[in-house]
Amino acid sequence: MAASKTLQALDKPVMTRAPYWADIPDEKWLDWRWQMSNRLNSFEELDAVINLTKSEKKALQSEGLFRVDITPYFASLIDPVDPGCPVRRQVIPTDREMVPFQSMMEDSLSEDKHSPVPGLVHRYPDRVLMLVTTQCASYCRYCTRSRIVGDPSQTFSREEFDAQINYIENTPQIRDVLLSGGDPMVLAPKLLQMILARLRTIPHVEIIRIGTRVPVFLPMRVTDEFCEMISQYHPFWLNIHVNHPKEITPELAAACDRLSRAGVPLGNQSVLLAGINDSVHIQRKLVHELVKIRVRPYYLYQCDLVEGSGHMRTTVARGIEIIEGLQGHTSGFAVPTYIIDAPGGGGKIPVSPNYVLAQAPGKVVLRNFEGFITTYQEPLDYDPGEIVNQENLIERRTEPGQEGILGLLGGDRMTIEPDGFAETHARGGKDHRLRSGEISDKWRPLGIGTIEHDKEEPKKLADPSLEDEQSSES
Numbered sequence: 001m002a003a004s005k006t007l008q009a010l011d012k013p014v015m016t017r018a019p020y021w022a023d024i025p026d027e028k029w030l031d032w033r034w035q036m037s038n039r040l041n042s043f044e045e046l047d048a049v050i051n052l053t054k055s056e057k058k059a060l061q062s063e064g065l066f067r068v069d070i071t072p073y074f075a076s077l078i079d080p081v082d083p084g085c086p087v088r089r090q091v092i093p094t095d096r097e098m099v100p101f102q103s104m105m106e107d108s109l110s111e112d113k114h115s116p117v118p119g120l121v122h123r124y125p126d127r128v129l130m131l132v133t134t135q136c137a138s139y140c141r142y143c144t145r146s147r148i149v150g151d152p153s154q155t156f157s158r159e160e161f162d163a164q165i166n167y168i169e170n171t172p173q174i175r176d177v178l179l180s181g182g183d184p185m186v187l188a189p190k191l192l193q194m195i196l197a198r199l200r201t202i203p204h205v206e207i208i209r210i211g212t213r214v215p216v217f218l219p220m221r222v223t224d225e226f227c228e229m230i231s232q233y234h235p236f237w238l239n240i241h242v243n244h245p246k247e248i249t250p251e252l253a254a255a256c257d258r259l260s261r262a263g264v265p266l267g268n269q270s271v272l273l274a275g276i277n278d279s280v281h282i283q284r285k286l287v288h289e290l291v292k293i294r295v296r297p298y299y300l301y302q303c304d305l306v307e308g309s310g311h312m313r314t315t316v317a318r319g320i321e322i323i324e325g326l327q328g329h330t331s332g333f334a335v336p337t338y339i340i341d342a343p344g345g346g347g348k349i350p351v352s353p354n355y356v357l358a359q360a361p362g363k364v365v366l367r368n369f370e371g372f373i374t375t376y377q378e379p380l381d382y383d384p385g386e387i388v389n390q391e392n393l394i395e396r397r398t399e400p401g402q403e404g405i406l407g408l409l410g411g412d413r414m415t416i417e418p419d420g421f422a423e424t425h426a427r428g429g430k431d432h433r434l435r436s437g438e439i440s441d442k443w444r445p446l447g448i449g450t451i452e453h454d455k456e457e458p459k460k461l462a463d464p465s466l467e468d469e470q471s472s473e474s
């Protein structure tokens with residue numbers, strides 16, 4: 001079978017390099033430590049490589065600017081004369097970054113609120129986000145953690161790593177640990193290995209993941225040594241972060257190839273960014289290029305309500321339109337899930353076009369990507385109880401307080417109420433002969449409520465067979 005052009009290119013020493021660094025010897029250019037210590041960050045350095053606009057110059061000379069650092073490799077992908085270059089706009093600030101916008105927040109996902117110990121976010125039932133550093137190889141202008149990222153004084157101490165790991169050790173419901181930051185791949189190699197090794201000794205931690213932009217900003221960091229190290233900690237997954245097809249270079253392809261050969265499943269998370277990738281055609285090209293290098297498009301995020309990102313945000317309608325342009329139009333595994341990470345800490349909410357047009361008992365009316373409308377006839381004798389015996393053979397993972405809509409469907413409860421709902425509807429009145437106490441059989445739905453929040457035993461549903469027996473006895 002003929003190898004693809006991208007994979008053929010991996011055999012050749014390719015060098016994405018701007019003329020500014022033409023004299024740098026290859027050994028240096030390919031050394032990730034050299035790339036890290038020669039990042040562009042000052043106005044003068046950037047001005048020497050890129051034809052900066054007035055707006056970029058103004059931003060770069062502003063007080064309180066979110067950190068700027070760009071690896072020479074990634075800077076080489078920037079079009080020095082095009083201010084609209086999609087790579088450039090991700091890492092070079094403009095003065096629009098300073099403009100506040102309605103609903104913007106410092107910590108828009110309330111991560112710090114959901115952290116039992118510093119840097120460990122426990123938002124979902126069975127998994128945690130472990131922030132291990134505040135440093136990155138380059139800094140994205142829309143970074144959701146700009147409140148701490150880039151600031152070395154906010155980074156995590158050994159004691160804080162210990163507290164994070166102790167929490168994971170003592171919380172058996174955690175089966176999945178995602179390392180992020182900042183970027184875990186810029187950590188000192190020994191420190192990263194120490195964290196991975198400690199996590200691997202925890203019996204209930206089933207998978208370890210890393211979310212990283214290093215393969216995109218600094219593909220030379222993905223050395224054979226690194227791949228060998230992480231392959232000791234399988235099952236180990238890795239998500240990269242590519243926003244535009246221009247970022248998919250032979251160097252990135254080679255880095256992903258090394259990771260894949262080390263047995264690491266790769267996914268990609270993109271952020272939907274105005275003027276950068278908010279186009280069906282660009283997104284289609286992006287997902288096609290990703291699957292060619294064996295990276296599965298995983299999430300497409302709506303840009304968060306974070307300080308500095310106002311001018312990069314799109315409407316949600318645009319995101320839905322993009323998914324409409326992917327689903328059915330290309331391979332299913334190339335279609336990412338479009339996500340709004342809920343402001344206030346509600347977590348990831350998938351959003352998609354609506355394919356179900358109508359429902360009635362026994363029938364669902366659906367439409368496909370072409371507008372073809374069809375009817376799916378549902379079985380009229382389906383018995384959802386048939387699986388129960390098999391289901392009982394599987395250990396059930398309970399998530400007290402996080403049952404959500406599944407809890408309603410499963411009959412654990414009948415309603416989910418906003419905080420203070422009962423008080424609001426009591427209207428300040430006292431208990432009286434028709435309304436006494438919060439828990440009263442009067443409001444207890446028969447057969448609902450088997451979980452802890454219902455303190456009293458629910459009434460048992462009458463067994464019709466017993467009723468028959470009783471009535472025949474009497």
Ligand code: SF4
Binds near residue numbers: 139212
């Ligand atoms: S790599 Fe990630 S953590 Fe670092 S600046 Fe970009 S978005 Fe933020």
